[in-house]
Amino acid sequence: MTNRRKFLASTAAGAGITALAGCTGGGGGNTIKIGAPYMLSGVAESFGASSREGAELAAKEINDEGGIDGQDVEIIFRDHGGSDAARVIRSLVQEDNVDAMIGLTSSGVAVASAPLIEQLQIPMILTDIGTAFVTEPDTDTYGEDAVGNDYVFRTNANTAQNMYGMVQNVAENMDGIETVACMGPDYAYGHQVWDYFQAMSESYDGLDLEYLDASFTSLGSTDMSAQISSILDLEPDLLVTGYWADDVTTFVQQALDQGIEDTVDNVITALASDVLQFESLGETMPDGWHWHGWYWHEAFDTEANNSFVESYEEEYGNPPAMQPPSSYEAIYAYKQVIESVGTNSDDIVGELEGMTYDGVRGEVTIDADSHQANAPAVGGVSTYSEDLGRATLEPVQTYEPDAEEIRSLLEGSELPPGV
Amino acid sequence: MNIDSYVPSQGERIGKHIYAVILVGLLALPFLVPQFQRFLIAETLLLILLATAFNLLYGYTGLLSFGHAMFIALPGYTFAIFVLDVVPEIGLSDVGGGANPLVLLLIGFIVAMVITFIITVPIGYLSVQLREIYFAMITLSFSMAIFAIADRNIGGLSNGDDGRTVILSQTELFGLEFSLIDPLAMYFIILLFFVPAMYLMWRIVNSPFGQVCKAIRENPERASAIGINVTKHSWYTFILSGMFSAIAGVFIVPLRTFINPAVANWSFGAEPVIMTVLGGPYNFLGPAIGAVVFRYARWFLSQYPVLEANWELFLGTIVLVMVLFFSGGISEGVKKLIKRVRNRQSESSPSESSS
Numbered sequence: 001m002t003n004r005r006k007f008l009a010s011t012a013a014g015a016g017i018t019a020l021a022g023c024t025g026g027g028g029g030n031t032i033k034i035g036a037p038y039m040l041s042g043v044a045e046s047f048g049a050s051s052r053e054g055a056e057l058a059a060k061e062i063n064d065e066g067g068i069d070g071q072d073v074e075i076i077f078r079d080h081g082g083s084d085a086a087r088v089i090r091s092l093v094q095e096d097n098v099d100a101m102i103g104l105t106s107s108g109v110a111v112a113s114a115p116l117i118e119q120l121q122i123p124m125i126l127t128d129i130g131t132a133f134v135t136e137p138d139t140d141t142y143g144e145d146a147v148g149n150d151y152v153f154r155t156n157a158n159t160a161q162n163m164y165g166m167v168q169n170v171a172e173n174m175d176g177i178e179t180v181a182c183m184g185p186d187y188a189y190g191h192q193v194w195d196y197f198q199a200m201s202e203s204y205d206g207l208d209l210e211y212l213d214a215s216f217t218s219l220g221s222t223d224m225s226a227q228i229s230s231i232l233d234l235e236p237d238l239l240v241t242g243y244w245a246d247d248v249t250t251f252v253q254q255a256l257d258q259g260i261e262d263t264v265d266n267v268i269t270a271l272a273s274d275v276l277q278f279e280s281l282g283e284t285m286p287d288g289w290h291w292h293g294w295y296w297h298e299a300f301d302t303e304a305n306n307s308f309v310e311s312y313e314e315e316y317g318n319p320p321a322m323q324p325p326s327s328y329e330a331i332y333a334y335k336q337v338i339e340s341v342g343t344n345s346d347d348i349v350g351e352l353e354g355m356t357y358d359g360v361r362g363e364v365t366i367d368a369d370s371h372q373a374n375a376p377a378v379g380g381v382s383t384y385s386e387d388l389g390r391a392t393l394e395p396v397q398t399y400e401p402d403a404e405e406i407r408s409l410l411e412g413s414e415l416p417p418g419v
Numbered sequence: 420m421n422i423d424s425y426v427p428s429q430g431e432r433i434g435k436h437i438y439a440v441i442l443v444g445l446l447a448l449p450f451l452v453p454q455f456q457r458f459l460i461a462e463t464l465l466l467i468l469l470a471t472a473f474n475l476l477y478g479y480t481g482l483l484s485f486g487h488a489m490f491i492a493l494p495g496y497t498f499a500i501f502v503l504d505v506v507p508e509i510g511l512s513d514v515g516g517g518a519n520p521l522v523l524l525l526i527g528f529i530v531a532m533v534i535t536f537i538i539t540v541p542i543g544y545l546s547v548q549l550r551e552i553y554f555a556m557i558t559l560s561f562s563m564a565i566f567a568i569a570d571r572n573i574g575g576l577s578n579g580d581d582g583r584t585v586i587l588s589q590t591e592l593f594g595l596e597f598s599l600i601d602p603l604a605m606y607f608i609i610l611l612f613f614v615p616a617m618y619l620m621w622r623i624v625n626s627p628f629g630q631v632c633k634a635i636r637e638n639p640e641r642a643s644a645i646g647i648n649v650t651k652h653s654w655y656t657f658i659l660s661g662m663f664s665a666i667a668g669v670f671i672v673p674l675r676t677f678i679n680p681a682v683a684n685w686s687f688g689a690e691p692v693i694m695t696v697l698g699g700p701y702n703f704l705g706p707a708i709g710a711v712v713f714r715y716a717r718w719f720l721s722q723y724p725v726l727e728a729n730w731e732l733f734l735g736t737i738v739l740v741m742v743l744f745f746s747g748g749i750s751e752g753v754k755k756l757i758k759r760v761r762n763r764q765s766e767s768s769p770s771e772s773s774s
Contacts, residue, residue: 095455
């Protein structure tokens with residue numbers, strides 16, 4: 001008898017909870033809601049935080065000036081972690097009823113989420129994702145990982161565009177490079193850095209490199225000594241690294257300990273022109289290394305960039321790292337689009353395709369087919385600055401992505417250009 | 420009392436009535452809730468399956484497995500690899516004029532279950548040679564070994580940390596068109612397997628087989644002394660527990676649309692343990708209650724950004740409070756509460772002569 005009551009009670013409780021849950025379903029309201037899943041904890045925390053700051057600055061500025069068509073824009077941030085992205089994205093779309101999304105940190109998560117985003121039919125502007133696969137719809141040539149679809153866009157430079165800048169740097173600014181090795185994080189992005197570098201430098205006129213070996217360490221690793229040692233033993237002329245965020249700090253410190261300055265003449269990093277990493281390395285940062293990435297706050301001497309950097313520093317107290325311009329521009333892009341066509345997903349998508357806007361980094365066009373922005377990459381040489389207490393990039397330059405050339409350099413390889 | 424007459428326990432008697440009520444409720448539930456909730460209850464059904472199957476070993480046989488994550492990872496990955504890699508290779512996608520997702524789902528299910536069975540048998544054999552903490556450690560080790568294989572992409576099948584994405588799409592059954600990515604559709608497919616699976620487990624624990632399990636739990640030495648082959652019986656229970664969990668492992672992939680190594684990790688393997696302890700291991704529906712509470716507590720926290728930012732802390736606190744207040748789990752607590760209420764009732768009414 002007691003069991004029956006208990007079971008009945010639990011069924012009733014279960015139904016009650018779910019009924020209550022029904023009541024909290026999201027409603028319309030007078031705000032434009034933008035869902036923003038990023039990695040807000042764990043190894044990529046600083047990346048997610050930077051993306052967040054850029055987007056929030058844009059939202060604040062927009063709301064101060066009257067919002068989007070008179071409506072305030074509200075950005076709902078969620079931590080998608082390593083394995084929670086599908087649930088978070090679903091929740092933002094179905095529970096919070098967001099009008100559009102920006103997001104994602106981690107190429108793996110982006111590739112895994114792209115099909116779901118398409119199924120949910122929600123426009124998503126990626127602002128911090130490297131892999132070119134996510135803006136490449138051609139599955140015949142590039143396989144199932146080419147998950148580019150109608151609803152996914154990107155405002156930062158993808159890996160192909162980034163590596164194009166790096167290869168140009170090596171070809172034009174470095175002498176006597178014959179052998180190359182690579183180190184990086186042991187997942188899709190890290191491997192792609194090496195794959196793209198090899199493919200593009202092989203086809204690049206005037207470069208004839210011997211590719212020695214690559215050694216990868218697990219993301220967030222605290223001990224890279226074994227891998228560093230094996231690479232240094234090869235004494236490459238150039239070392240390419242795909243490390244980002246805290247891995248950069250770990251790598252630099254441990255590589256310096258192992259005497260990388262005596263063994264390797266040139267080091268070039270793919271995704272580390274990150275002022276936050278420079279601050280955490282402080283004095284220990286080596287001079288003369290090449291640091292590439294999506295952005296450096298002093299690389300663009302334009303009014304748009306200078307006023308952006310100024311507002312950012314005023315709001316947050318430090319200069320923007322690599323992510324903010326991209327997420328900042330994404331919010332403004334949505335403003336432009338929504339004011340033009342409203343909040344219907346397909347209308348937004350149609351308007352974003354082929355759109356040109358004036359961003360922090362200059363004029364940006366979003367390709368109508370791939371949905372990739374022709375965003376520039378940045379590369380500079382580290383020089384310690386007494387005043388700042390950290391290194392800065394001097395000299396530093398931007399690399400415009402030439403879609404045609406990128407495609408031709410990657411022809412014959414299995415790597416999508418995604419441009 | 421005649422030794423041969425078998426008196427069904429209280430649990431058995433209410434079985435039929437309660438199941439009818441719960442079944443009707445489960446059939447109606449997805450239509451009463453908004454879209455996201457459908458995903459949530461479908462996932463909760465799978466977690467209930469996992470926890471109840473886990474409890475076959477723990478609550479009923481006294482063997483605490485910390486590696487039950489492997490019974491999600493093995494079938495899950497097998498299913499994903501089968502659908503994504505094997506099917507296009509052997510041209511099955513062209514059979515019947517295009518890959519019918521339902522057929523894919525069914526065949527994938529069978530393949531995943533068979534492969535899981537083949538791997539579970541030897542793992543079980545080795546594990547049951549040990550007891551208590553050593554059993555927990557060895558199951559944990561097997562699970563983490565599978566995690567390592569998946570995470571490092573050994574064999575090139577798992578795609579490492581990034582995982583595999585499985586989207587099963589449009590299909591048609593009896594003229595009714597639906598998409599398998601719609602949680603509503605997946606919910607009913609899951610229900611189709613959930614109900615018989617739960618019923619089977621219920622029958623197992625209330626059978627002589629189940630009685631032997633309980634004997635082993637209470638006193639393995641004594642059970643052995645009266646002729647029970649403890650190791651062999653534990654082995655069979657291990658396989659059963661693993662296979663029922665594997666059902667959940669297969670369906671979690673199309674429901675979530677992806678699988679990654681996290682489902683093989685000990686931190687996920689701890690979830691059925693927590694759910695069972697929370698709900699109560701000594702009642703059949705204890706783990707089910709624990710699974711619902713655990714999953715919905717997690718959902719509740721995700722609704723409030725302040726709580727969500729440190730959700731592990733808050734979830735842990737909730738679990739801690741519940742475990743402190745309900746020794747024996749929520750189901751025991753509810754049972755005691757009802758008993759107290761009934762005792763008060765019988766006190767206030769004229770009672771018959773008590774013995």
